[in-house]
Amino acid sequence: MLNDLKNSAPRDCGDCPIRHRAVCARCEADELEQLDQIKYYRSFEAGRTVIWAGDQMDFVGSVVTGIATLTQTMEDGRTQMVGLLLPSDFVGRPGRETAAYDVVAVSDMVMCCFRKGPFEEMMARTPHVAQRLLEMTLDELDAAREWMLLLGRKTAREKIASFLSILARRNATLNLSQTTGALMFDLPLTREAMADYLGLTLETVSRQISALKKDGVIELQGKRLVKVPDFDRLLDEAGDDSDGGVLS
Amino acid sequence: MLNDLKNSAPRDCGDCPIRHRAVCARCEADELEQLDQIKYYRSFEAGRTVIWAGDQMDFVGSVVTGIATLTQTMEDGRTQMVGLLLPSDFVGRPGRETAAYDVVAVSDMVMCCFRKGPFEEMMARTPHVAQRLLEMTLDELDAAREWMLLLGRKTAREKIASFLSILARRNATLNLSQTTGALMFDLPLTREAMADYLGLTLETVSRQISALKKDGVIELQGKRLVKVPDFDRLLDEAGDDSDGGVLS
DNA sequence: TTTTAACTTTGATCTCGATCAAGCTCGAGG
DNA sequence: CCTCGAGCTTGATCGAGATCAAAGTTAAAA
Numbered sequence: 040m041l042n043d044l045k046n047s048a049p050r051d052c053g054d055c056p057i058r059h060r061a062v063c064a065r066c067e068a069d070e071l072e073q074l075d076q077i078k079y080y081r082s083f084e085a086g087r088t089v090i091w092a093g094d095q096m097d098f099v100g101s102v103v104t105g106i107a108t109l110t111q112t113m114e115d116g117r118t119q120m121v122g123l124l125l126p127s128d129f130v131g132r133p134g135r136e137t138a139a140y141d142v143v144a145v146s147d148m149v150m151c152c153f154r155k156g157p158f159e160e161m162m163a164r165t166p167h168v169a170q171r172l173l174e175m176t177l178d179e180l181d182a183a184r185e186w187m188l189l190l191g192r193k194t195a196r197e198k199i200a201s202f203l204s205i206l207a208r209r210n211a212t213l214n215l216s217q218t219t220g221a222l223m224f225d226l227p228l229t230r231e232a233m234a235d236y237l238g239l240t241l242e243t244v245s246r247q248i249s250a251l252k253k254d255g256v257i258e259l260q261g262k263r264l265v266k267v268p269d270f271d272r273l274l275d276e277a278g279d280d281s282d283g284g285v286l287s
Numbered sequence: 288m289l290n291d292l293k294n295s296a297p298r299d300c301g302d303c304p305i306r307h308r309a310v311c312a313r314c315e316a317d318e319l320e321q322l323d324q325i326k327y328y329r330s331f332e333a334g335r336t337v338i339w340a341g342d343q344m345d346f347v348g349s350v351v352t353g354i355a356t357l358t359q360t361m362e363d364g365r366t367q368m369v370g371l372l373l374p375s376d377f378v379g380r381p382g383r384e385t386a387a388y389d390v391v392a393v394s395d396m397v398m399c400c401f402r403k404g405p406f407e408e409m410m411a412r413t414p415h416v417a418q419r420l421l422e423m424t425l426d427e428l429d430a431a432r433e434w435m436l437l438l439g440r441k442t443a444r445e446k447i448a449s450f451l452s453i454l455a456r457r458n459a460t461l462n463l464s465q466t467t468g469a470l471m472f473d474l475p476l477t478r479e480a481m482a483d484y485l486g487l488t489l490e491t492v493s494r495q496i497s498a499l500k501k502d503g504v505i506e507l508q509g510k511r512l513v514k515v516p517d518f519d520r521l522l523d524e525a526g527d528d529s530d531g532g533v534l535s
Numbered sequence: 536t537t538t539t540a541a542c543t544t545t546g547a548t549c550t551c552g553a554t555c556a557a558g559c560t561c562g563a564g565g
Numbered sequence: 566c567c568t569c570g571a572g573c574t575t576g577a578t579c580g581a582g583a584t585c586a587a588a589g590t591t592a593a594a595a
Contacts, residue, residue: 241572
């Protein structure tokens with residue numbers, strides 16, 4: 040409850056790790072300077088809630104480092120995660136007063152924030168921010184629709200395999216490795232959080248991970264480090280169109 | 288296979304039924320005229336496929352009248368609807384070559400289309416189109432996330448009740464009625480299409496509709512006309528936060 | 536009018552994942 | 566070192582919804 044505020048090395052946009060992927064990606068030097076003047080950083084410890092659904096939300100921003108989740112909860116407590124926010128992902132919606140979802144930091148996290156008013160003015164003035172935001176929103180919409188297929192039609196095993204292959208692919212993109220052959224990555228979520236993302240119970244998540252391990256699709260080192268000896272095998276288990284899509 | 292092309296009374300933007308809700312909603316007279324010059328209408332009979340996932344897509348457009356569905360299909364035939372396109376909804380994505388989903392006309396339908404190239408130029412020149420498209424995309428993203436909660440966590444009965452209350456609310460918005468008390472509307476989808484939307488089988492859809500009828504939550508006249516005697520009761524069955532949200 | 540086929544309903548049964556219930560693991564704090 | 570508890574695994578059982586099967590309904594076509 041205390042902080043949010045310990046200033047974690049305010050950065051210069053020039054060497055920001057998400058400079059070319061976030062909402063500012065298309066900005067020219069002068070636009071970047073405008074953004075620079077209205078931005079501020081906030082840090083959150085793992086487990087902290089960034090904002091509650093329904094609360095007044097007077098800022099928008101980008102995840103700089105760390106991971107957060109977007110979740111919806113029904114009155115009786117049933118919970119569905121509707122987004123996993125990784126570095127460069129955008130939080131909040133211009134033109135809306137209140138938060139639509141709970142946003143929770145899953146790891147220690149730093150956000151680059153803008154007060155909503157100035158940000159909206161900026162959007163109206165400079166097309167590059169709005170353009171980039173549209174592009175990012177369309178990508179998120181595609182991801183949400185892919186998730187609808189997963190939630191509505193995939194089996195528990197396919198859900199787990201799909202989730203793991205998304206994490207694996209993302210990890211391969213951030214690092215330099217190629218998407219075939221063996222690769223390793225960290226599981227950033229607890230079994231329970233995975234269950235909330237996949238529309239399962241934590242017991243089922245645990246069982247299916249064990250099953251995939253027994254079948255040699257994955258190997259575990261500890262509870263959180265996953266090794267995938269054959270990525271195509273994992274993709275196959277995910278039931279996706281095996282287009283083997285090139286990393287973008 | 289034949290037509291698509293029978294010219295259904297090309298309209299003047301001035302008296303277009305979706306003038307103030309579609310992607311052109313914010314346009315000034317001069318911008319509207321530019322759009323007018325690159326637009327063309329296409330008609331589709333009920334059941335016709337507008338475009339197949341993966342196909343080259345050289346246009347974008349808006350649904351003017353009628354209803355279409357957006358669906359994803361796995362290799363083994365499992366199908367998930369990821370969107371229901373109503374009048375004013377936008378189809379296609381600027382900056383993408385191929386269609387991501389199957390688009391199928393569910394009723395006879397008329398679309399207002401723009402070739403992709405000219406539309407993208409227009410978007411780059413005039414901010415009002417891009418602004419409106421961003422707003423619409425954000426709304427669709429919210430709808431997709433609401434659907435994720437439905438698909439991941441709601442029971443079959445809640446899914447049906449949620450779907451019916453969405454249709455009822457939309458109908459109340461289009462017509463003049465208020466959202467409380469009795470209201471009637473048409474079911475635009477077959478049981479199978481509803482099942483694909485809700486992540487169920489058609490048998491379960493049929494059974495749950497029968498159950499809601501038996502319990503007096505809805506009444507049916509024929510297979511397709513639904514009467515809701517008490518809308519709050521239906522909302523309650525849907526399991527949603529009962530904020531009784533005012534129609535926007 | 537009869538035929539036909541798409542759509543819907545209902546019944547019987549099965550199965551996957553939920554639920555209930557112990558234990559296990561491992562790292563932080565005393 | 567031990568204790569504690571959060572997170573994870575595994576087993577036993579249950580039940581909502583899927584699946585398999587058969588009729589019923591309706592509207593268009595012949």
